[in-house]
Amino acid sequence: MATLAPRVVVVSRRSELDELLGRHGTRAAAAYFLRERGRDIAEVAERHAAQEAALAAVGAAVPADWRRGQVHRDDLSRFLFAPEDIVVTVGQDGLVANVAKYLAGQPVIGVNPEPGRNPGVLARFDPRELAALLPAVLAGRAGTQQRAMAVATLDDGQQLAGLNEIYVGHQTHQSARYVITTPKGKQERQSSSGVLVGTGTGATGWCASIALSRNLTNTLPGPEADELCWFVREAWPSPATGAKLTAGRVGRGQRLTLTSESERLVVFADGVESDHLVLAWGQRVAITAGDRRLNLVTGEPAH
Structure with missing residues (x-):
């Protein structure tokens, strides 16, 4: 019987910009909403771009012959994780906590898209480290903590x-x-x-x-x-x-x-x-x- 290729499941959440556009409809309306409250949409857009860049880097790091899955935080309760999955969260430390309750021992790699902003207690990896890290996790060579x-x-x-x-x-x-x-x-x-x-x-x-x-x-x-x-x-x-x-x-x-x-x-x-x-x-x-x-x-x- 053929062995299933490992699957990398990427977990993310909607950015603040996504949430603003969902609420206000257009970028101009979102910008006006923030400007009236002393904020600049450029800051929000920069954070959105950092998350998108991290997600793209994570996607590029997954070996071509591995399977892939993706799930947003709001859909975690409906997503079926498999025993052979390697889970990669892209976001703040809290995203690791959000996914933990739905897992049964699968390894979790926390990727921090904004190291200057997020503490990185649980999400401690730069997206560029993932290409070397994934094979090490699969082979059991990467250290883990049991929390x-x-x-x-x-x-x-x-x-x-x-x-x-x-x-x-x-x-x-x-x-x-x-x-x-x-x-x-x-x-x-x-x-x-x-x-x-x-x-x-x-x-x-x-x-x-x-x-x-x-x-x-x-x-x-x-x-x-x-x-x-x-x-x-x-x-x-x-x-x-x-x-x-x-x-x-x-x-x-x-x-x-x-x-x-x-x-x-x-x-x-x-x-x-x-x-x-x-x-x-x-x-x-x-x-x-x-x-x-x-x-x-x-x-x-x-x-």
Whole structure:
């Protein structure tokens, strides 16, 4: 039986210019909209050109006899990834997080089209490096990091995974009421702006901003750690609710549990609010470090 040629799946998202043209119809109308707000469409067009150039360079780097696939971020939930795929994201670090939950161990190469603008924590490669990198990934010569993911499981079995963080709270970020149970079994009834549970990858993002503001950076796990960190946002102390259990760690095999005391709370991951689970009054959600890992290509020689 013939062996299938490897497939490179390129993941991207619409540029700001694409979104502006979709909203305003013409470039002139988009330029006027930005100009009225003190911005120049030339800056947006330059970023669009950088992304298009990166996508073209990635396409040129794929060997001619390899198969190709392409998917936009908005279509990820409907795209079928195959076990032999090599996934290449072209965009900001967040795009790696967006695709991670749909994968099952396929290697991910993050390409950064704007290294002067994007941090490049996950998307760390220049498009010109891809031609040499792809064969190394296929042969197993490229080093990788196994990044842990957080998994939220409802008491009815529904699950949602996140590479950076999972948020539980009110859909409009109003006060959420629930009972929190820590990995050590401590409980508290709370009213807050929601609970954030982050991974070692997410420790450089949303969780980092909370930890810095509270001088709790020692709570943040390392990039490849199997542990999670958690933070309660703006807990409100009252006769019926407390604000003592507001931060901590979730070790391997442990769980943080929230029991809803609101009619509708949502659970979403990595900032994608449209893809969420719903907690009705009395329902529970448990958040743990999952068994799945993001297989992130680092480019260093494999050991």
